[in-house]
Amino acid sequence: MSVAWLLTALVLLSLAGFFIVKGRALASADGDRRSLHSLPNYYGYNAMLLVFVPAFFVMCAWLVLQPILIGASVSSEFSEQNLTEDMNMSLVMSDVRRVADGLDQAIAKGAIGEDEAEEVAADLDGLKTLLSSVGVVLGSDVSDDIVASAQDYRGMAGTWSVIRDVVVLILAVAGFAYAWSRTNASFRARNTVERAVLALLIGAAFIAILTTVGIIYSLIFNTVEFFRLYPASEFFFLLEWAPSFSGRGGSSSLGVLPLLWGTLYISLVALAVAVPVGLLSAIYLSEYASPAVRGIAKPLLEVLAGIPTIVYGLFALLTVGPFLVSFFGDEGYLGVNWMGGGTAVMTAGLVMGIMLIPFVSSLSDDIINAVPQAMRDGSLGIGATQSETIRQVVLPAALPGIVGAILLAASRAIGETMIVVLGAGAAARLSLNPFEAMTTITAKIVSQLTGDSDFASPEALVAFALGMTLFIITLGLNVFALFIVRKYREQYE
Amino acid sequence: MTDATTPTPKRASLLAVDERTRKRNAAEARFKIYGIVAICVGVLSLVVLLAAILSNGIPAFQRTVVQVPVTVTQEQYDAAESTLFKTKEYEGLFVAALSAELTSAGIEADISSGALERLVGKVGNNLRQFYTANEVQLGQEVLFEVPAASRIDRYFKGTLAVENITADNRFIQPQDLDVAEAMKDAGLMATVFDWNFITGVDTGVDNPGGAGIGASVLGSLLMMFVVLFLALPIGVAASIYLEEFAPKNRLTDFIEVNISNLAAVPSIVFGILGLAVFIQYMHLPQSAPLVGGFVLTLMTLPTIIISTRASLKSVPPSIRDAALGVGASKMQAVFHHVLPLAAPGILTGTIIGLAQALGETAPLLLIGMVGFVARYPETFLGGLEGPNSALPAQIYNWVSRSDAVFTEKAWGGIIILLIFLLTMNIIAILLRRRFERRW
Amino acid sequence: MYDDTRLTEGDVASMNTKISAKGVDVFYGDNHAIKDVNVEIKDKTVTAFIGPSGCGKSTFLRCINRMNDTIDVCRVTGDIRLDGEDINDKRVDPVQLRARVGMVFQKPNPFPKSIYDNIAYGPRIHGLARNKAELDEIVEKSLRRGAIWDEVKDRLNAPGTGLSGGQQQRLCIARAVATQPEVLLMDEPCSALDPIATGQVEELIDELRQSYSVVIVTHSMQQAARVSQKTAFFHLGNLVEYGDTGDIFTKPEDPRTEAYITGRIG
């Protein structure tokens, strides 16, 4: 039975449980609902929850754990017998899974029958053609051992899936039986249901924590793995970024500094665009603009915030880059030849700056509006002009909040990916020329993890160390910025 | 305080603006102009961005086609089907029909197979497929509409660098353009709306013009489905707990800090999470909308929780008190009274979260949703589990290919993406207008 | 009851008219907040505006230095003259006007700057000091006039927001004085203060009368009686009665005034 069917069965069972138990509750009160402790529906809900929730969670846990446990068992068997020196266990296991998957798919599509799978597997070439016909391509180093393991794997998976179905259904039925047995007129169904619902609500709130744990776990685990293969001192202090794709480790230089520099440089350019433009627009909109102008300009600026970053990426690569080259490039209007290609710090920075304008302006708008009117009146009342009031009273009063907003914008800029992937270039460089292509932490995370390199190699694992760096920097900025902004809000509450 | 009696200096008339005030007013005007300039810069950027998208993207929705009436008789069909190179045979039939049309239109052109390929591409298979499927049409005249070659297409869209075409170019030669112009005048070529771009699937580099965005739109919709069905219930449940039930203690404080920080974590970090946990560790299928949906769910949850809590908070406490006052339990008060009143706000927040998720690209790259997907999934579940692309990932994929036709398609894809986002935002705004309530 | 009126009114009559308002109407959108008010405010005199809440005292006060310009929906008509010059004339720059007609608000509103910079702010923007020494002198003189010099002279660089409420209000008065205005408008300057601080501010107002024309809005009849020589009673946007403080409080002509000061309306 597939998971979808199992889920359907669970839903049907719980609905059945609802009506049956509700009926029993009414019957136990001789059809007089007033003598029940709770409304009849609550007895039904109770049954529904008891049927569905435990069975569902067991099913989910099973789905997560089964492949991991079976994989471990198959791989331990495999390594006892056939693992030779130059084989990498994780690669072998991914082959095993792929063959097993392919056979499953072939059966699902009716290319072969369930019982033929055994025979087909005996013939390696036949297997390859069969699997490629269902869209699974095998590497050249698939051996008989791997196919045998794949058969093992399929066998175990099949058996355990059956056991899973049985266990889940038994749980559902047991839940129903329990609900049935407890249902009588004096059972406090509402209180029980409400406690259960509260538990579910709490569970949902914990997903936020789980996500953070997941992020930290996946970053730390792989970063540690990376530092086992590659010296940490080189990662932090080497001034060069040159991963090799053919070799394993050794010949790669994976220094984070050039990437960090690129990231900071581009973010700096972006902030140099976004902060003045965003801040001045916010000031104009909140202090000078008539309601009509405000009503038009504010939503227009906010449209910029709703545009996905891939669009900005394309804009950088295909519009802004060539435009800048036509000025600063070879044979450009300025005749300076500073710019070799369209992708550059300037390209990515400008576009990212445009993206951040609404971010800065709407945050600053809130913050400027939070400065009490009395402060403005005090200044205007002794004859200051409006701009003097803004520059010398409102802005200093709003300064902490604005600094917080800028830090949040900086954290956005540092974590931005698509614009730099498309607009900044691929070469890691420590240079001061803003018209040169440089690359960033995020861009390299993408390129290291989407290439074909092996997951266990330092070239791929370095992405996690980069991710960790990124996470720590942005987290630090965010926490600090939120702290400042909150402090600031309290001041005027 | 003796100095209290010093007379204030006699000032000049109010009606004359003094030098200093004039300077200060000039500074005031300058400052105001800075603000106006800043707003203009922002709005101008938006205008340029939209202009770039529209001017580059609209051609993706058009396609130059060759329209030729062809008549294939039963005998010709049988003869063609009995040969070894069947498509070649059909091509011959097409060339014959096209030549006839050209002569009757008075166009001098040599339609050898090389020239045909430069103008139209390989058409034999199109014809064959049509007639094997519709044998009844044999013997009747059929108006065939086949896509023109991609360079001809680009020539009519004005994106082909005509001055660089030389006679030794394999793909297009100067005289082809004249023939194409003549054919257009004679009604044999036309520019039509390209439905295939909207409904079609990705293609390889050999047929860039045939690439469509349909499959990846479906991939995105499947992901949004997953996000909606996970993020909305989980987000609402978490918000209800935090806003209505949670005691004020360290743990709930920690959860709150967690949520506000998660909202600001760069999206690519969620991609890393998805890669490490869902794919590396749990071995869920790569490139599957299901996994993409999981990752985007985790990413949108904080947004949804924050907006849901805001709308729960805006329901006045008097409503809760009223419900509790008539003997409802706290849970009943929340689910019967507070939640329905907060629902429009929650929906608005959810739609905005979904819109954000729809445009997100970076995390999808990491979990491999940039695969080449050349067919639609057959079933709903197959679609969730099987490899698919997503709208923004497909756009990214197209930009990274070198062919200019794919670049044009990428811009076109952006128009579609923005139409989706616009629709969602309009729905959110309408919802807010329709249900906005002031207490 | 009003024995503590410290000044006799005799000398007031001799003073020149500083501000004269004729036929002033103020509208907030459709709300007619001030209705045809005519009043002559004397130089070197404390004038008190009294009246029930919402009757338009603040609104009228804000007309005098055109602070109502900062409210979008507010529209002022009529003729207000400062030393005979129409302040609503197109040629008048409100900035220049406000330098001559300073204002102190109900809630103390020091700027988020040091005490020194709070005071120096006005002189700096109006260019009243040629150098640092002169500025220092102005700051000291203003703080002395604000009767707060002794309390803050050792911490001029501390933030102004760190003072107590009463100190903040005196700081704000000192700040207004520092621009050397001719008229000082005070909108309930003591409503946020305790009796001791109120006493200090009242003393201060009395001294300021030596050099300025002071207009004060107050809800405390005792205060009006103590510090002012002239009193204007507003009711529902109308100026009901205007005259010498002693007369208003002892023999009001209008029944509404009488009702108000005896506590029957407001």
Ligand SMILES: Nc1ncnc2c1ncn2[C@@H]1O[C@H](COP(=O)(O)OP(=O)(O)OP(=O)(O)O)[C@@H](O)[C@H]1O
């Ligand atoms: N900014 C404003 N916008 C619209 N209407 C206003 C504004 N300020 C005052 N009003 C209205 O103008 C009228 C007079 O208000 P004003 O503040 O002058 O009263 P007041 O006499 O100072 O009262 P209080 O003694 O309470 O300070 C009131 O009806 C008030 O609602």
Ligand SMILES: [Mg+2]
């Ligand atoms: Mg008032």
